[in-house]
């Protein structure tokens with residue numbers, strides 16, 4: 001089936017009891033058993049929930065995996081994937097991951113004897129050099145936040161597999177509409193469903209998808225064993241959100257391209273970070289690896305003062321963390337999402353005091369451009 005069809009139908013079979021086209025929200029903690037050892041396959045709702053299972057089936061299909069497991073947040077999904085690594089083992093990770101991933105790895109998992117190397121994953125040689133005999137996981141994020149660097153999933157998967165490591169791709173920024181990491185050779189995909197998948201800024205959740213059935217089984221064991229499950233209501237919200245993923249992504253993409261062009265041609269704007277622009281260092285790779293360039297754009301306004309005046313002046317675009325919703329969100333990485341990174345490191349990585357990030361929504365693009373224009377004039 002085509003992607004749009006799968007968004008709507010995968011996992012969304014009509015309810016066998018009533019024919020309801022919308023998967024019911026099974027808001028229950030347990031299930032009555034007919035007799036000792038005799039039940040319908042459902043015992044306790046941490047372990048099994050039909051609404052959650054429908055979402056897991058849907059995302060396994062959309063990402064081209066064997067199975068998926070849904071978690072209480074994107075971080076809980078990343079935590080579950082981190083259990084593939086044990087004490088004494090080593091992880092190579094992109095140096096521009098989501099801040100929460102860096103915090104989890106360095107402040108929590110590192111306490112349990114796991115070693116980390118953070119490298120620029122857009123440079124395959126740097127990744128190759130970081131590999132050690134005990135490297136078990138390569139953690140990639142592409143495009144990265146906030147400078148939208150792209151890494152070569154197919155090439156890096158080959159390098160990782162030669163080194164005996166699994167590859168996980170955080171596909172939150174692209175969504176399976178734009179990018180299919182498992183088809184490119186990755187072993188695992190994680191998402192914060194909070195972002196484009198749910199798409200309506202009204203739920204926090206995560207998903208881990210695997211290609212290998214043994215990996216799916218382990219993720220299910222961890223899901224039940226450590227307990228950070230996605231609730232039935234949140235599972236239903238994400239399932240509903242995904243029904244319009246394809247049409248939302250088409251509009252996100254169209255608006256994203258137009259706004260990137262507008263920003264790139266505006267005299268008040270410095271560098272624009274968007275994989276769809278021909279001067280992006282990995283534009284050719286993005287074109288090959290992705291079906292589009294997405295709706296995440298960062299741009300340089302030159303100083304903290306300029307960024308601050310611009311952000312105070314926007315009216316339609318909302319200042320806030322998060323991304324991927326139908327509404328356009330604007331943020332200031334240096335003081336918001338990347339505040340925990342020391343200033344010198346931030347500047348080296350391009351996360352300057354003048355950098356602004358925009359998650360382009362699906363409003364009328366003329367309205368968005370008018371808002372950005374008046375805010376740029378206000379600087």
Ligand SMILES: *Cc1c(COP(=O)(O)O)cnc(C)c1O
Pocket residue numbers: 073074075076098100101141145170172173191192193194195204205206
């Ligand atoms: C938001 C985000 C996460 C964390 O997800 P939560 O749902 O907030 O826990 C992980 N990775 C990326 C790329 C994100 O944008």
